[in-house]
Amino acid sequence: xxxxxxxxxxxxxxxxxxxxxxxxxxxxxxxxxxxxxxxxxxxxxxxxxxxxxxxxxxxxxxxxxxxxxxxxxxxxxxxxxxxxxxxxxxxxxxxxxxxxxxxxxxxxxxxxxxxxxxxxxxxxxxxxxxxxxxxxxxxxxxxx
Amino acid sequence: xxxxxxxxxxxxxxxxxxxxxxxxxxxxxxxxxxxxxxxxxxxxxxxxxxxxxxxxxxxxxxxxxxxxxxxxxxxxxxxxxxxxxxxxxxxxxxxxxxxxxxxxxxxxxxxxxxxxxxxxxxxxxxxxxxxxxxxxxxxxxxxxxxxxxxxxxxxxxxxxxxxxxxxxxxxxxxxxxxxxxxxxxxxxxxxxxxxxxxxxx
Numbered sequence: 001x002x003x004x005x006x007x008x009x010x011x012x013x014x015x016x017x018x019x020x021x022x023x024x025x026x027x028x029x030x031x032x033x034x035x036x037x038x039x040x041x042x043x044x045x046x047x048x049x050x051x052x053x054x055x056x057x058x059x060x061x062x063x064x065x066x067x068x069x070x071x072x073x074x075x076x077x078x079x080x081x082x083x084x085x086x087x088x089x090x091x092x093x094x095x096x097x098x099x100x101x102x103x104x105x106x107x108x109x110x111x112x113x114x115x116x117x118x119x120x121x122x123x124x125x126x127x128x129x130x131x132x133x134x135x136x137x138x139x140x141x142x143x144x
Numbered sequence: 145x146x147x148x149x150x151x152x153x154x155x156x157x158x159x160x161x162x163x164x165x166x167x168x169x170x171x172x173x174x175x176x177x178x179x180x181x182x183x184x185x186x187x188x189x190x191x192x193x194x195x196x197x198x199x200x201x202x203x204x205x206x207x208x209x210x211x212x213x214x215x216x217x218x219x220x221x222x223x224x225x226x227x228x229x230x231x232x233x234x235x236x237x238x239x240x241x242x243x244x245x246x247x248x249x250x251x252x253x254x255x256x257x258x259x260x261x262x263x264x265x266x267x268x269x270x271x272x273x274x275x276x277x278x279x280x281x282x283x284x285x286x287x288x289x290x291x292x293x294x295x296x297x298x299x300x301x302x303x304x305x306x307x308x309x310x311x312x313x314x315x316x317x318x319x320x321x322x323x324x325x326x327x328x329x330x331x332x333x334x335x336x337x338x339x340x341x342x343x344x345x
Contacts, residue, residue: 070182084312085325086293088188095182095327103327106295106310 023133024126034094035062038073039080039087056083058115061139062097063132065122070095083115177341180334181315181324190215190314190322191291195252195284198264198277203250205320211248212342213316214335217294217309219255220267225311225328226251227271233313234272236335243343246318252278254296254309256285317342 037056046053062068071094074080074087084105085093097103100121104114123132190205190213197203205213214233218226230251237244251268253259256279259267264277279285289296296309311328315338323342326335 081293084310084327085182085184086291087184090186091188092185093182093325094185095325096178096180098180101329103329105312105327106308 020130024130026129033067034069034071035060035067036071036073037083039076039082041075041077043076044078044080056115059118060116061118061120061135063120063122064097064100068097068119070097070117179315179324179338179341180330181326181338183324184322187317187321187323190316190320191288193252193278193284193288193291195278195280195288196261198261198268198279200261203276203278205250205316208248208250209320210318211246212318212339213314214247214249214339215292215314215316216249216251216312217254217289217292217296218251218311219253219307219309220259220263221255221306223306225309229311229313229328230268230271230275232330232332232335234275235332236339237272237274239332239336240339240343243340246343247339249275250278251275252285252288254285254289254294254307256280256282315339315342317345 037060039055043053043055056072060070062070070083071092072082072085072087073092074082074089077089079086079088081087082093087093097117097119100119103117103119105117106114120132120135121128123129192205193203195203205215216226216229216233218229220226230249233249237247237249240247249272251264253264259277259279261277261279264279268275268277278288288294292314294310296307299306299308313326313328314322315324315326317323324338326338
């Protein structure tokens with residue numbers, strides 16, 4: 001019994017080491033740099049009907065060199081205050097970031113009246129990649 | 145081998161056509177210079193306004209067409225954001241040298257109760273004497289803010305009050321199009337970069 005328990009512990013430790021090793025050493029993919037948030041057509045009508053439509057999270061996390069461009073699009077048929085700006089129908093707003101920092105924007109769409117954009121530095125070292133993946137995992141769990 | 149005059153003229157025209165086509169293609173292929181500010185696509189006409197100018201008389205956006213306008217919103221009692229923004233704009237304009245004369249900074253108050261034309265003139269002159277302030281009736285200023293999606297909220301502070309407001313600066317090109325919005329905290333160099341692009345268009 002004791003031997004079996006040790007065997008399971010060993011397998012678990014190996015698995016953990018594998019996951020941590022991958023998270024720290026595997027490279028991060030560099031695809032499209034834009035993080036897109038769009039107001040779909042009909043949003044205004046849904047809001048008028050009392051539907052609480054929440055499109056833009058109050059906190060957005062970006063990473064330099066990976067997804068460091070915030071792209072907001074208004075696909076609705078009326079002007080919309082979207083994040084930090086007012087967008088006309090069919091208009092987009094493309095905001096690039098070059099410095100890792102925390103940015104605060106006034107935003108009437110959120111109850112706090114603010115929207116936070118956290119721009120992380122590019123995860124160049126194994127430790128940074130580990131932290132970056134952990135933060136992404138936490139953000140994904142939060143958004144569920 | 146000898147060419148006749150007609151052949152030469154044909155050759156000359158063909159070479160000229162090819163050169164023109166190459167030049168056009170290279171212009172089409174060239175990526176437009178990217179701004180560091182957030183860009184509106186497609187750009188629309190910047191909403192106009194008619195306010196009281198800190199320099200006296202009427203302040204309109206139309207009057208400054210032909211210049212690149214940097215439009216901000218704030219108030220003279222602002223403890224941090226407005227002085228920082230205005231100092232950055234003054235530095236950027238200075239760094240542009242002679243080109244800076246083609247840049248007009250307009251700062252519209254979110255606190256008309258305290259910011260009359262004279263107070264704005266004195267305050268803005270501390271940063272750059274060419275900066276213009278805009279003030280007016282509260283409803284006039286609210287209407288301008290709404291057109292730009294700018295927020296302003298009065299908050300009590302002890303016996304007085306402060307005004308929380310949007311802190312970005314709008315970039316309006318020579319033709320009067322609202323091209324971009326620079327978030328608070330960007331450096332004078334970022335402004336210089338974008339202003340050079342807009343001024344050279």
